[in-house]
Amino acid sequence: MEHLVTDVAIIGAGPAGLFAVFECGMLKMSSVLIDALPEVGGQCAALYPEKPIYDIPAHPGIEAAELIAQLEAQITPFAAPRLLGRRVEQLAGGPGAFTLTTDAGDTVQAKAVIVAAGAGAFGPNRPPLDGLGAYEATGAVQYYVKRREALRGKRVVIAGGGDSAVDWALALNGIAASLHVVHRRAKFRAAPESAAQLDLAAARGEIELVIPYQLHALHGADGALQAVE
Ligand SMILES: Cc1cc2nc3c(=O)[nH]c(=O)nc-3n(C[C@H](O)[C@H](O)[C@H](O)COP(=O)(O)OP(=O)(O)OC[C@H]3O[C@@H](n4cnc5c(N)ncnc54)[C@H](O)[C@@H]3O)c2cc1C
Known part of the structure; x- marks a missing residue:
C-alpha cells in the first residue's frame, strides 16, 4: 500500500496516459501513473501487442507493443512512479487538492488529475453460440x-x-x-x-x-x- 504526493495523478497507462507523463514532465510537473492492469500500454499491450498500427504520424507501420516501448522510452527521463494492478475507486477533494484511492488502499494526493481511462474496463463481445x-x-x-x-x-x-x-x-x-x-x-x-x-x-x-x-x-x-x- 503506497501513499504518494504528486502534481498530477494520471488514471490509465494506455498510450494517452503514457504521453501525459511526457507532457507533465515537459511542464516540470511531477506525475504518478495508475492502472488497473499489471502492465502499461492499455488496449495496445493487453489486447493486440503484435498487431500493426498504420495511423500513427511518422510511423508508416508499427506494432502495438513497439509503440508502447517507444512511449516508455520517451517518458523514461521523467521517472514517474507507477501504481500498476491497482484500480482507482475513489476521487475526493477538488482542484489543487485531490485524493485518489485505489482498490488496494493506496492513496495519491494530487493538485490535478488526468483521466486517461480510455475504454475503461474492456471485455469481449461474445456471440450467442451453443457450447x-x-x-x-x-x-x-x-x-x-x-x-x-x-x-x-x-x-x-x-x-x-x-x-x-x-x-x-x-x-x-x-x-x-x-x-x-x-x-x-x-x-x-x-x-x-x-x-x-x-x-x-x-x-x-x-x-x-x-x-x-x-x-x-x-x-x-x-x-x-x-x-x-
Ligand atoms: C483490437 C484493436 C485494434 C486497434 N487498432 C487500432 C489501430 O490500428 N489504430 C488506432 O489508432 N487505434 C486502434 N485501436 C484503438 C486504440 O487501441 C485505442 O484508441 C487506444 O488504446 C486508446 O488509448 P487510451 O490510452 O486512451 O486508452 P486505453 O488503451 O483504453 O487505456 C486506458 C487504461 O486505463 C485503465 N483504467 C481504466 N479505468 C481505470 C481505473 N478506474 N483505475 C485504473 N486504471 C483504469 C485501463 O486498465 C487501461 O489500461 C484498436 C483497438 C483494439 C481493441
Whole structure:
C-alpha cells in the first residue's frame, strides 16, 4: 500500500496516459501513473501487442507493443512512479487538492488529475453460440490475437467486419493455413484503405470472404473445434 504526493495523478497507462507523463514532465510537473492492469500500454499491450498500427504520424507501420516501448522510452527521463494492478475507486477533494484511492488502499494526493481511462474496463463481445464456453476454454475461440505465430499453419475463421477483423485478416495472411472472414454485411466497416486491401487479398484468392453471413454454430467435441457453420 503506497501513499504518494504528486502534481498530477494520471488514471490509465494506455498510450494517452503514457504521453501525459511526457507532457507533465515537459511542464516540470511531477506525475504518478495508475492502472488497473499489471502492465502499461492499455488496449495496445493487453489486447493486440503484435498487431500493426498504420495511423500513427511518422510511423508508416508499427506494432502495438513497439509503440508502447517507444512511449516508455520517451517518458523514461521523467521517472514517474507507477501504481500498476491497482484500480482507482475513489476521487475526493477538488482542484489543487485531490485524493485518489485505489482498490488496494493506496492513496495519491494530487493538485490535478488526468483521466486517461480510455475504454475503461474492456471485455469481449461474445456471440450467442451453443457450447461457446468449451471452445473458449481450449483457446479454439479467441477474441484477441496476442501472438500471430500461435496461429501459424492453422485454419482461421475471423468473425467481424470492423477495423480489428480486417486488420487481423491482413496481418494473418500468409501465416494461417487458410483464412475466412465472416461478416453479416456485404460492406466492411474498416478503414476504406484496409477494406480495399482485404478485397485485393480476396481477389488473389488468399482470403475467403463469407458475406453477408453470421456465425450460426460451432462443431467439434471437448473444446476441439472442427468446423464453423
Ligand atoms: C483490437 C484493436 C485494434 C486497434 N487498432 C487500432 C489501430 O490500428 N489504430 C488506432 O489508432 N487505434 C486502434 N485501436 C484503438 C486504440 O487501441 C485505442 O484508441 C487506444 O488504446 C486508446 O488509448 P487510451 O490510452 O486512451 O486508452 P486505453 O488503451 O483504453 O487505456 C486506458 C487504461 O486505463 C485503465 N483504467 C481504466 N479505468 C481505470 C481505473 N478506474 N483505475 C485504473 N486504471 C483504469 C485501463 O486498465 C487501461 O489500461 C484498436 C483497438 C483494439 C481493441
